[in-house]
Amino acid sequence: MFSLSDFEQFAQQSLSSDAWSYYSSGAGLQQTMKDNEAAFLRYRLRPRVLRDVSAADTRTSILGNTIDFPVCVGVTAMHKLAHDDGELATARAATKYKTCMVLGSFSTTAMEEVAEAGSPGLQWLQLYIFRDRELTRSLITQAERVGFKAIVLTVDQPVIGPDSYKSASLPPHISFPDIGLSGPINKEKVRNLIDSSVTWEEVDWVKGLTKLPVVLKGILTAEDAVEAVRHGVQGIIVSNHGGRQLDGVLASVSGISFSLCATS
Amino acid sequence: MFSLSDFEQFAQQSLSSDAWSYYSSGAGLQQTMKDNEAAFLRYRLRPRVLRDVSAADTRTSILGNTIDFPVCVGVTAMHKLAHDDGELATARAATKYKTCMVLGSFSTTAMEEVAEAGSPGLQWLQLYIFRDRELTRSLITQAERVGFKAIVLTVDQPVIGPDSYKSASLPPHISFPDIGLSGPINKEKVRNLIDSSVTWEEVDWVKGLTKLPVVLKGILTAEDAVEAVRHGVQGIIVSNHGGRQLDGVLASVSGISFSLCATS
C-alpha cells in the first residue's frame, strides 16, 4: 500500500463487482470523474528547502475542533456495500487517526451507533433536504443529540443524475435506518426522496433549526461562494460530487481556490 | 443506452458495414471529425447551485415555433441506408419528442411523405443550390406547399470533399425521389448536381423566392456571420459539416460563439 492507486487496485480486487461498480461509477462519459484526478497533474508543488522538519505537526483546526490529520473522511454513501462493519469501521478509523468523519444521510448504519463507535472523535452529518421536511428536521435534531459537530448540506444534487452504476435495486442487506428505508431498496424510490425545488431559502431554514455550524457541499463557482457567505454559513466544500453527478463540470481542484473555508 | 457513445456502439453493431462506413466517415485524416468531439472536453460547465429545478422546462422557440426539446434533428442524408423506414421514422420521432427535424435534399423519402409522417410537427428543408436552378426552385416551392417552416441552405459544400466513405456507388435501394434520381446511383453523378459557383447572390435569390425564413448552415467564421446578417437571413448554423467536408478546420463548437441565432 504505497500510493492511492494501490488502494484503488486493492479495492477492485476485494469488493464485490456490484460494490466496485457503485464506488467507481461516474456521470455520463465520466469526463469529470477522470478530470478530478488528472487535474492534480496540472499543478506543481514548489518545495522550499532547509526548513527544520524534525518535529512536523499536521494538526489543524476545523470549525473550532482540532484534528491531527488534515484530510477528513468525506461523505460517501452505503459503507455496508463494501463491508458488513459499514460506517462503524469508518468511524473507528477516523477517530483512531484523529480526523473528522462526515456521515452521509444515506448511511447504512444508524447515526446513534456510528456516534458511539466513533466516540470521542469528531463527526459531522451530511444532509439532503428531503421532500419530507419533518424527516429532514429530525435528522438535524438527532445529529445534535448524538454529538455531531456540524451539518454538511449537499447543494449539488437537486436531482440524482444518471451515472454508470446501473443496478436498478440496491442489494437486499442495504437499508437506511435513519431515514426509515429497509431493503431491498429500489433506486427510483431513493431518487424520489430528494426535493428538487430547494433554494437558498432552505439554507436559511436549516440555519434557523440548529446552533451547529452549517457547511455547504458542492459549490464550484465564486458567485455561489459569495452567496454562501452572504447567507452566513460557516464553511463550504468545493466539490463536484466526485464526478458522479453532472458530467462536464470543472474538476473539484480547479474550482474556486479554497476547499474548506471556515469563516468562524 | 446511457450516453452518446452507447448509441454509437449500438449503431456500429446494428448497421450494415456499408451504412456504418457512410455514417462514421470523415474527410482526409479525420482530424476535424475527431476534434468535433474532443473540442467539447476543452470546455467546462460552471454549475450554479440551489436553484429550484422541480419544474425545469426545456421548451424554447426557434424562428417563431415552440419546441419542447432544445436539440433538433440536424440534416443527415440517406436515412434508408440505416433502415427501410428511413426519413419517415425520423420524422415521427422528432414529432413525438416535439422538436424540429431538418430534412435533407438528399432524402431517400419524398418530402410530401415525410411531411405527412411528421405532421403536425415542425420540419425544415435543407437545400443545396443545384446546377439545375429549376430543380432548386421546385424544392423550395414544394417545401412551402407541404408546410415546412424554413429553408436551410448549406453553404460549406460547393464541392463534395473526399471522405473515407469509399464506395463508388450507393446501394441499389437508395433513390432521391425529390430530385428525381433512382438507384443504383453513382456518387460522381451526385457530385455533379451541386453548383460550385454559388456566392452570396444565390442567397439573395433564395430569399427572393420564398417567404420562409432562410438559415445558412456551415458558417465557421465571424466574418461570414456578419455577412449573413447583412444579407438578411434569419439564422445561421455554425457547423463544419460533421468533419466530413474539409479536414483541418475549426471544431464546430469552437467556431463563432453562437450556434443557431435566429434574428427574427
Place this chain on the structure above:
Amino acid sequence: MFSLSDFEQFAQQSLSSDAWSYYSSGAGLQQTMKDNEAAFLRYRLRPRVLRDVSAADTRTSILGNTIDFPVCVGVTAMHKLAHDDGELATARAATKYKTCMVLGSFSTTAMEEVAEAGSPGLQWLQLYIFRDRELTRSLITQAERVGFKAIVLTVDQPVIGPDSYKSASLPPHISFPDIGLSGPINKEKVRNLIDSSVTWEEVDWVKGLTKLPVVLKGILTAEDAVEAVRHGVQGIIVSNHGGRQLDGVLASVSGISFSLCATS
C-alpha cells in the same frame, strides 16, 4: 490513395527495408520528426463560404516561373534507393503536374539526364558547400548549363547529425555521378565531403558565382531570415531538414511564419 498516410503505408510495403529505414529515419529520439507532423494539428483553417470556386486556379509563381500546382518536390537524396528510375521518374512526374523539382546534390542520377527527363519543366539545384570548392563551383556551372532556374543552398547541415538510419554503407548500386562518387559508398566518406566551417561569406561567394537566384534552405529563426535578406538572397525555405538533422528544434511549420518567400 486518399491521404498522405495512405502513401506512407504504401511506401513501407513497397520499399526494401533498407530504403524504408532511410526515408523514415529521424535524428535522436525523433521528437522533431514526429513534431513536424503533429504541429499541423495545432493550427486550424478558418474557411470562408459562398465564394465561386467553379474555376479554382492553383497556379502561382515562384522566383518568376509559373507552376500549376503550388507544392513543389522538395529535396530528397538518393531516389534510386526507392526505384531504379530514381530522379528521372521524379522529374517526369514534377513536369507532368507542372510544379518545381529541387534536385539534390546527392542525386543518384546525373544532373544532365534529370534536366532532360524533366524538360521543359522547372528545376532547381540543391547545393552543399563541399570542402572541395571547385566541385561546388562546378555543380553551379553545370546547373546553369542544363537550364536549372535556382540554387538552393542548404544551411542547416554543417555536420551530418546522427539519425536512425544505421547502415554504415549505402547499397552498391547507389552512386553520386555529379560529385564523382561510385558505389559502394561508405557513409563516413559522404560525411567528410561537407565543409563544416561555412558561414555567410560562402553565401556571398555563391551569389558571386551565378546569376541564378539563390535560396537558403534550413532557416528556422527570424534572426537568420533577416540576415538572409541582408545578404540579398532571393528566397528562404523554412525547414528543419525533416527532423533528420538536429532533434529538439522547432517544427518546420512552427518556424518563422513564411515558408518560401521570394523577394524578387
Place this chain on the structure above:
Amino acid sequence: MFSLSDFEQFAQQSLSSDAWSYYSSGAGLQQTMKDNEAAFLRYRLRPRVLRDVSAADTRTSILGNTIDFPVCVGVTAMHKLAHDDGELATARAATKYKTCMVLGSFSTTAMEEVAEAGSPGLQWLQLYIFRDRELTRSLITQAERVGFKAIVLTVDQPVIGPDSYKSASLPPHISFPDIGLSGPINKEKVRNLIDSSVTWEEVDWVKGLTKLPVVLKGILTAEDAVEAVRHGVQGIIVSNHGGRQLDGVLASVSGISFSLCATS
C-alpha cells in the same frame, strides 16, 4: 547506443532486477519522475545557421576548473549495485572524458580509492548533514585531504521519501565504507542517519568548516536561490532529486532558469 533511451534499454537488460528497480524508481505515482523527461519536450531549440563549427569546442569551466565535456556525472548512490567495479569505474570514465564526477555520501567504495582511480580528474563530494555531526565533519576533512574540489550539500532530502524501490534491505555486498556501514544494510538504518532538522544554519556551519566551494543541490525555487546567494554558497544545482523524493514538484528543467550557477 544512439540515444539515451538506448542506454536505458541496455541497462534494463544488463542489471539485476533489484538494481534496475533501484535505479528506475521514483516517488509516489512517479508523476515527477516522468515529468522530468517529458518537460524537455516542452522546450524547443532555435538553431542559428551558417556559423563555423569546424572547430567546435565544448570546454567550459566550473568553479575554476576546466572540463572538456560540459555534462558532469551527477550524484547517484551505490554504484556497486550495478557492477562490482562500482564508483571506481565511474571515476575512471569521468576522468577519461575530462568531466567532473560528484561522489555520493552513499558511495559503496571508499572516497580515497575513488580519488585515486579518478586521478588526476576533477571530483566533488556530495554530502548529507548526518545526525552524527562528527561523521559529517570527517567526510569534509577527508574530501579535502584526497583532493576533491567542492562540497555538494543535498538540501532536498531532510527525510527520505517513500519511493517505488521496495526492498527492505540492500544486497549484502553493499557497504558504505566512508560512513562506517557494512552489509547487509537495512534501509531504515540509512533513513535514521540523516538529520531532518537541518536549516540554513548548517549551510553556514559547512562553509565555516572548509575552504572548498559549497554547492547546494536540490533547489527548485527562485526564493531559495536568492537565499543561497545570501549565504555565500558558490553554486546551486536545480534538481528535484530525479523525481525520487517528493512527487508532484516541478520538473528539474522547469525549475528556476539556471542549473549550475557558479558565482565565483
